[in-house]
Amino acid sequence: MSNDHSGRIRMMQGNEACAEGALVAGCRFFAGYPITPSTEVAEHLSVKFPKIGGRFIQMEDEIAAMGAIIGASLTGMKSLTATSGPGFSLKQENIGYACMAEVPCVIINVMRGGPSTGMPTLPAQMDVQQARWGTHGDHGIIVLSASSAQESYEQTIRAFNLAEKYMTPVILLLDEIVGHTTEKVIIPDESKIEIVNRRKPAEKPKDYLPYRETEDCIPTLAPFGTGYRYNVTGLCHNETGFPTNDNKIIGKLVHRLVKKIVMHADDIIEVKKTMLDDAEIGIFAYGSVSRSARSAVLKCREMGIKAGLLEPKVLWPFPKKEVLAMARKVKAIIVPELNMGQMAREVELASRCAVPVHKLGRVDGNPIDPREIVDMIKGVV
Amino acid sequence: MFNYLEYIREKNFPHIWCAGCGDGIVLKAILRAIEKSGISLDETVMVSGIGCSSRTPGYVDMNTLHTTHGRAIPFATGVKHGNPKLNVIVITGDGDATAIGGNHLIHAARRNIDITVLLYNNYIYGMTGGQCSPTTPTGSRAATAPFGNIEPPFNTSGLAIAAGASFVARADVYNVANCEKMIAMALAKKGFSLVEILTPCPTAFGRRNKMASPVKLMEWLRDNAVPAAKWKKMTEEERRGRMETGVLMDVDKPEYTAEYEKLVTSLRTGK
Numbered sequence: 001m002s003n004d005h006s007g008r009i010r011m012m013q014g015n016e017a018c019a020e021g022a023l024v025a026g027c028r029f030f031a032g033y034p035i036t037p038s039t040e041v042a043e044h045l046s047v048k049f050p051k052i053g054g055r056f057i058q059m060e061d062e063i064a065a066m067g068a069i070i071g072a073s074l075t076g077m078k079s080l081t082a083t084s085g086p087g088f089s090l091k092q093e094n095i096g097y098a099c100m101a102e103v104p105c106v107i108i109n110v111m112r113g114g115p116s117t118g119m120p121t122l123p124a125q126m127d128v129q130q131a132r133w134g135t136h137g138d139h140g141i142i143v144l145s146a147s148s149a150q151e152s153y154e155q156t157i158r159a160f161n162l163a164e165k166y167m168t169p170v171i172l173l174l175d176e177i178v179g180h181t182t183e184k185v186i187i188p189d190e191s192k193i194e195i196v197n198r199r200k201p202a203e204k205p206k207d208y209l210p211y212r213e214t215e216d217c218i219p220t221l222a223p224f225g226t227g228y229r230y231n232v233t234g235l236c237h238n239e240t241g242f243p244t245n246d247n248k249i250i251g252k253l254v255h256r257l258v259k260k261i262v263m264h265a266d267d268i269i270e271v272k273k274t275m276l277d278d279a280e281i282g283i284f285a286y287g288s289v290s291r292s293a294r295s296a297v298l299k300c301r302e303m304g305i306k307a308g309l310l311e312p313k314v315l316w317p318f319p320k321k322e323v324l325a326m327a328r329k330v331k332a333i334i335v336p337e338l339n340m341g342q343m344a345r346e347v348e349l350a351s352r353c354a355v356p357v358h359k360l361g362r363v364d365g366n367p368i369d370p371r372e373i374v375d376m377i378k379g380v381v
Numbered sequence: 382m383f384n385y386l387e388y389i390r391e392k393n394f395p396h397i398w399c400a401g402c403g404d405g406i407v408l409k410a411i412l413r414a415i416e417k418s419g420i421s422l423d424e425t426v427m428v429s430g431i432g433c434s435s436r437t438p439g440y441v442d443m444n445t446l447h448t449t450h451g452r453a454i455p456f457a458t459g460v461k462h463g464n465p466k467l468n469v470i471v472i473t474g475d476g477d478a479t480a481i482g483g484n485h486l487i488h489a490a491r492r493n494i495d496i497t498v499l500l501y502n503n504y505i506y507g508m509t510g511g512q513c514s515p516t517t518p519t520g521s522r523a524a525t526a527p528f529g530n531i532e533p534p535f536n537t538s539g540l541a542i543a544a545g546a547s548f549v550a551r552a553d554v555y556n557v558a559n560c561e562k563m564i565a566m567a568l569a570k571k572g573f574s575l576v577e578i579l580t581p582c583p584t585a586f587g588r589r590n591k592m593a594s595p596v597k598l599m600e601w602l603r604d605n606a607v608p609a610a611k612w613k614k615m616t617e618e619e620r621r622g623r624m625e626t627g628v629l630m631d632v633d634k635p636e637y638t639a640e641y642e643k644l645v646t647s648l649r650t651g652k
Contacts, residue, residue, distance in 0.1 A: 029463055051648045055462050055641070060488035064455035067448065067485075071428070071459025074446065075467065079459070097449050224444040224460060225467050227423050231439060233447035242393060242439060243447075 007189045014152040014178040015040035015082075017185050018108050019048065021156030022080050026195055027106070028054040029079040031068035033061055033087060036120040037176045038110035041082035062090035069105045070098050074232065076223030078160055082108040086117055088127055088134070095169050096135030097234045099257060102211070102219050104163035104198055106156070108172045110179040111287075113338070113365060122365030123176040125287055125338040131171045132316045138254055140261030142170045142268055143316040145286045149183045155313065161196035162268060166260060167218050173315065175338060177288035177367060201228060209239045211253075217260040261317055270313040271322045275301065279308025281377050282330035282355075284323065284347050286312050289336050289368050296373035303374075305381055315343070320350040327351030332380045336360035336368045356380075388412040388422070390442050397436055399507075401587075401595030403554040403580030407501055408437055410557060411470075414564035425468040428457040430477035433508045433582075434501035437472045451482030454489045457496045465638040468568070469496040475516040476506045479535050483515075490544035490573050494637040497567045498575040502537060503582035511585030522589040538577045542630045547572030549630040553579035553606040555599050559626060566628065572636045579606055579624065 012020065018041050022030075030049060032042040042058070049056040055072065059065040062083055069079035083091060088109045098105055109131065113124030127134075131143040142162050146152040155172055163170040199220045201208050210230045211219045222228035235243040236250040244250065261268070275297055276282065285293035290311045300307035310326050312319050323346075327333060332355050335344035341359040348357045360376050362368050389412070398404045415425070422443040429435035431450035438445035444467075448456045453471045461469045478486050478500050489496065505523060506512040513523035515535045522529055541549045548570040552560035560578060567574035581587065581598030592598045607615065609627035646652075 029459070031459060031462075050641070050644050053645050053649075057458070057462055059455060059458070060484050063452065064458070064485055064488070067452040067455030068459035068462070070448075071446070071456035071461075072463030073459075075460055075463035077463045079463075093449055094452065223464075224426050224446075225424055225464055229422060229443050229445075231445045231447065233439075234449055235447065 008187050010185050010187060011182055012149050012185045013040065013180055013182045014146065014149045014174055015110065015180065016044050017149040017152040018082070018156045018172070018174070019044035020187070021153040022106070022160070023048060024190060024193060025078060025157040025160035026197070027078040027080050027160060029069060029072040029077040030055070030081065031057045031059050031065040031072070031079070032081050032083070033059055033065050035062070035084045035087045037112060037179050038082040038084045038108060040179070041108055062087040063093060066091040066094035066107070070094060070101070070103045073103050073105045074221070074224050078164065079105045080108065081105070082110070084110050084120070085112045085114050085127055088130060092134040096137060096139065098169040099135065099139040099141065100234050101232045102167040102221065103169070103232070104167050105169050106159045106163055106172065107169060108156070108174065110174045110176060112176060113363060119365045121176065123288060123338055123367055124363065124365065125173070125175050125289065126342070126363070127173060128315055128339065129342045131173060138258055140168070140258045141316055142166065142168060142261060143314070144170065144172045145313060145315050146172065146174050146178055147287050147290045147311070148178060149181065149185045151313070152178060153185050153187070157193060161194065164196045164198040166264065167198065167221065168261070173287065175287045205229070210241045211237065211239045213239060217256050217263060265317045268314055268317060269319045269322070271319050272311040272313060274309040274311070276308035276310060276326060278306055279329065280306040280331050281308070281380065282326045282333045283307060283309045283373065284312070284333060284335045284343065285309065285337065286315060286343070289338060292368045292370045293336060293373055295370035296377065299370060299374050300377055305377060307377055318346050318350065323347055323350035324352060324354070327354040330355055333357045334360060334373060334376055334380070336373050338362055338368065383413055383416065385409065385412055388415065388442055389440050393439050396440055398433060399584040401581065401583040401598070402433070403503070404434055404437065404501060406554040406557060407499070407560065407578050407580055408440060410561040411437070411499065411564055412441070413561050414568060417565045418568040420468045420568065424466065425470065426460050427470045427472060428453045428460065429472040430474070430482060432474040432477045432506070433503070434472055434474040435477060451477050451480070451485065453477065454482060454485040454496070454498065458489060458494055461494055461496055462638055462641070465495070465642070470568070471496055471498040473498060473500050475500065475502045475504065475537065476514040479515045479537055479540065487540065487544040490541050490546040490575070492637045493545060493547055493573045493634055495571055496573060497570070499564060499567070500537060500575060500577050501580050502577050503580050503586060505582050505586040507582045507585045511589060521586070538575070538629050541575040545573070546575050546630060547632055547634060548574035550628045551577045551579070551624060551626045553602045553626055554581065555602040555606060556608065556626065559608065563628070572634065
């Protein structure tokens, strides 16, 4: 569809880049509800989708939007919704449904600060734990992060690929700075972009089991209307998709839902390292804050302080191995983030007390200035 | 003889409904109406929420989607908008559709999206043990209204009409022939259709309201659910506490997915 601008350089804000990424990924269904600072994703797709036969719908609330994308995904459509903090809270009920029923879909959350309606127009990263644990019950989840318009584009495509591959909801977290900053995006030639589509059943309808046990723990759900008449439920179910009270089957199911993500962690996790090889001070930062952190690393290097940066592009599953490797090399880790230490806690756990972990949290709606990071590093050194 | 086995998932029986529950009667009426309407099971999706009625999809051999409490209509909206060729039926109850899912009900009706909602109204939350619902009559006793319900009930069909539904009917499981007919008409309707089906819950409602015997509740339906022809001849006094059954609204107006398709066509052709 977008061959007309392949290989081109475009100026886009992060939210628009998400919408463009979704189009390239093959997304053809969007249901949403207006909420700052994510609304541009919906607005952009409301223009694009009708022109290419994609389906856009503005629902009556956030809960309905989440339900609608699951329904659409079950007809075979790659489906998307976008929201922000309070709306993300409302979506949790049906995010859990998508985890349980293993329905691929993508949720973009352009984070704002909270609790409650909080700071609609100011940057924050206060949903990183909500993204992991917001819905009730044990489950696995994939959560990606983007720090620029370019990454918003690329990570949206990756979110769809991971959702389709692992039959799971995938959450992409942006913060207000990333969502609203207009900057350069290089759009690669479409032939060079990897697109993953969900598996189709190989067997005939009479032999089909939607939740058949497989080595890779990934089910194969046939789109509704293709002759495979099966049941989908949010209740604990067996291989046929029907509810069960058999404790053995229930235990197996919940274990598999978690294992499905854990066993493929190496394929899912992605980190970016900047000057980390010889670093004595390691910074762990994501989203817009990683840009301040990159700048702080360069300033430190100018001053002769060996600082380096570990940027997780995937927040969940958490990159434990990568953090531990960094912890074993550096003398201290700094975690700047726009919350009161939600990921610093994970870094502390993953580093197994190998080094001190220093939190640099801001919750006042201001971005983190590179100088704040440099000052903290100077204090630690 | 109608062969129910062609439409059900026999291995999932016996069903979970209590003795004397009307939901099985509704299930059979739905299956006969589906046969009458000639829709293909492969191309039909039955979506439900949470509650006794919402267990219906588990027993029918089609594409079935048992969702979260109150959310069947949004999931169904996604299915229908995602693939408008599919016939989409929503099975829901009075608590599911008019309390937790009330907002979804009115907006789907307003949008006039082509889905058929079959709302089993048993005046109570049956599955959780008999708490009062938005349709529990004033004065009736419930697990959470031990001294009698002080709230007025919803007129559920009236709500759907006011919100803009194309087709609204009321039926009951005493008058089974009418129930089947109303469901068939709703399935045939292009646009948002709703059939409110009055069905007895002796276990959770009747027991607390001096109608523990299923027969008593059936008699109550016989005496209080009044076919439209008879209703017209009744005085205001006679109508009090009773419900009119039959077609309450039947109008043709633009349907959502068809309007969306028109938009797509006009943008593509520039017309």
